[in-house]
Amino acid sequence: MKQIVAVLTVLAAIVIVWYAACIPMNIKGVLTEQERAGAEVQPPSAKDRRDMDEIGLALNNAFAIPATWEQERPRLPAPHQVAIEMWETTVQKKITSKRSLIYHGWVTLSATMLGFVIGTGLGILLAVGIVHSRVMDLSVMPWAIVSQTIPIIALAPMIIVVLYSVGVQGIIPKAIISAYLSFFPVVVGMVKGLRSPDAMQLDLLRTYNASRSQGFWKLRLPASMPYLFTSLKIGVAASLVGAIVGELPTGAVAGLGARLLAGSYYGQTVQIWSALFAAAILAACLVGLLGLIERTVLKRMGMAQ
Amino acid sequence: MNTENTTQPVIEARQLDLTFQTNDGPIHALKDVNLSVGKGEFVSFIGPSGCGKTTFLRCIAALETPTGGSLTVNGMTPDEARRNRAYGYVFQAAGLYPWRTIAKNIKLPLEIMGYSSAEQDERVKKVLELVDLEGFEGKFPWQLSGGMQQRASIARALAFDADILLMDEPFGALDEIVRDHLNEQLLALWARTEKTIGFVTHSIPEAVYLSTKIVVMSPRPGRITDVIDSPLPKERPLDIRDTPEFIEVAHRVREGLRAGHGDDV
Numbered sequence: 001m002k003q004i005v006a007v008l009t010v011l012a013a014i015v016i017v018w019y020a021a022c023i024p025m026n027i028k029g030v031l032t033e034q035e036r037a038g039a040e041v042q043p044p045s046a047k048d049r050r051d052m053d054e055i056g057l058a059l060n061n062a063f064a065i066p067a068t069w070e071q072e073r074p075r076l077p078a079p080h081q082v083a084i085e086m087w088e089t090t091v092q093k094k095i096t097s098k099r100s101l102i103y104h105g106w107v108t109l110s111a112t113m114l115g116f117v118i119g120t121g122l123g124i125l126l127a128v129g130i131v132h133s134r135v136m137d138l139s140v141m142p143w144a145i146v147s148q149t150i151p152i153i154a155l156a157p158m159i160i161v162v163l164y165s166v167g168v169q170g171i172i173p174k175a176i177i178s179a180y181l182s183f184f185p186v187v188v189g190m191v192k193g194l195r196s197p198d199a200m201q202l203d204l205l206r207t208y209n210a211s212r213s214q215g216f217w218k219l220r221l222p223a224s225m226p227y228l229f230t231s232l233k234i235g236v237a238a239s240l241v242g243a244i245v246g247e248l249p250t251g252a253v254a255g256l257g258a259r260l261l262a263g264s265y266y267g268q269t270v271q272i273w274s275a276l277f278a279a280a281i282l283a284a285c286l287v288g289l290l291g292l293i294e295r296t297v298l299k300r301m302g303m304a305q
Numbered sequence: 306m307n308t309e310n311t312t313q314p315v316i317e318a319r320q321l322d323l324t325f326q327t328n329d330g331p332i333h334a335l336k337d338v339n340l341s342v343g344k345g346e347f348v349s350f351i352g353p354s355g356c357g358k359t360t361f362l363r364c365i366a367a368l369e370t371p372t373g374g375s376l377t378v379n380g381m382t383p384d385e386a387r388r389n390r391a392y393g394y395v396f397q398a399a400g401l402y403p404w405r406t407i408a409k410n411i412k413l414p415l416e417i418m419g420y421s422s423a424e425q426d427e428r429v430k431k432v433l434e435l436v437d438l439e440g441f442e443g444k445f446p447w448q449l450s451g452g453m454q455q456r457a458s459i460a461r462a463l464a465f466d467a468d469i470l471l472m473d474e475p476f477g478a479l480d481e482i483v484r485d486h487l488n489e490q491l492l493a494l495w496a497r498t499e500k501t502i503g504f505v506t507h508s509i510p511e512a513v514y515l516s517t518k519i520v521v522m523s524p525r526p527g528r529i530t531d532v533i534d535s536p537l538p539k540e541r542p543l544d545i546r547d548t549p550e551f552i553e554v555a556h557r558v559r560e561g562l563r564a565g566h567g568d569d570v
Contacts (some may be wrong), residue, residue: 206387209387
């Protein structure tokens with residue numbers, strides 16, 4: 001109960017700040033519209049208004065404040081505008097419609113999931129290699145770190161262009177960009193997890209004359225599970241970012257990234273914001289789902305109480 | 306007194322030497338260690354920290370490699386003995402896998418050594434009874450107290466047929482009352498299984514109460530200063546610790562420890 005109250009309080013604070021921020025952000029546009037509609041605006045000349053600060057304008061023209069929350073194309077849409085747009089583009093649209101957020105969300109989600117699976121698989125394989133081979137430890141790890149210092153927004157167009165020239169397009173390039181972002185946290189987490197058994201645990205297996213593969217399956221792998229799940233939660237969020245970024249440079253027609261891009265072409269800020277929220281909600285659901293799987297698995301393993 | 310000593314010793318060290326190379330220069334961990342342990346003996350290694358008692362036990366287990374002298378276990382090199390799974394090793398911490406139940410933890414060495422699953426079940430049942438943990442097979446380690454966890458780890462070391470049991474301060478982290486109880490159980494277990502036991506401790510009463518042979522060691526370099534064959538009978542109730550014989554042995558151990566420290570302080 002206490003938690004719910006705390007969460008709602010924070011939420012209410014954000015909404016209030018948001019509504020307040022809409023006033024200075026949108027007041028100039030609103031006053032121009034009001035003036036055209038024939039209302040008395042202070043000061044009357046558009047040139048004078050341009051030099052005034054937004055808060056002063058809002059105080060001088062208090063009657064226009066409600067209109068800052070109802071603009072067609074606001075600089076900053078009000079929360080309820082975003083909420084209504086989201087409602088209309090999810091529940092009230094058929095999911096086959098090109099304007100349905102669920103349709104676009106699914107396009108992005110499928111690339112995210114494919115990328116996440118590729119990235120996780122690659123991450124685990126690299127981690128196993130790094131833990132078992134000193135050569136790989138020395139050679140792969142620095143490259144993995146360097147790979148994450150390149151801005152993905154710069155790399156994504158290259159990946160798409162190169163893959164397109166060899167005839168690969170559609171979901172695969174997006175999934176690869178997505179995998180590129182998600183493999184790293186998995187490598188780092190799994191290396192740490194696979195190395196988590198202490199010297200005593202390793203000595204114990206040595207007294208049994210256990211082979212390396214027995215040590216891996218019976219000790220290292222189970223010991224790494226809590227680390228793996230933590231990495232997966234970071235990795236899946238990174239995957240979603242990767243998939244959205246992968247939709248931007250191609251001028252893709254579908255996906256949350258395409259929705260963001262189209263919104264910015266046509267100044268549809270409400271559409272941009274609802275796509276942003278759709279992405280955030282999607283990420284929250286994915287992380288939440290992984291958290292649920294984590295609890296179930298660790299509980300069945302006996303590692304969570 | 307020990308008729309077994311006439312047969313081949315189970316553990317035999319001659320002029321054993323071990324030097325660790327560290328960044329601060331070489332450390333002489335063991336120097337000229339000579340020791341012979343017969344079958345069915347209970348040998349305690351006692352001494353201050355840094356005297357090499359744990360290192361010596363680890364040499365027997367082939368977890369460390371001596372740099373000089375000779376060491377045989379069951380007439381083989383320690384590493385051959387390890388490959389033949391000649392010993393069970395109990396560490397200071399129980400080291401049970403948190404993701405395995407007690408029964409599954411005890412099965413760990415059995416799985417690795419390829420016992421059939423019927424055989425595994427049978428052995429788990431047998432050793433749980435030996436350490437007095439019947440009914441706990443389905444519990445996870447965190448559901449057990451520290452003493453019970455350590456008993457489970459002893460059960461794990463007993464599950465396969467090693468005739469040597471090496472124990473490195475197994476009760477060091479437990480409180481006095483639990484420790485007394487476990488000492489009593491360990492003696493009963495030793496009497497039933499007739500294993501050869503090597504036991505590292507820094508408690509004089511524990512060493513004297515448990516052992517047929519007490520090896521007193523001293524540090525820098527790690528070496529043996531005294532080997533005491535205990536005159537105490539095999540049957541030992543807890544109150545044997547108040548008898549004059551017991552006190553006399555304890556006194557000799559204390560003297561040995563003091564002598565070892567003498568040239569150092």
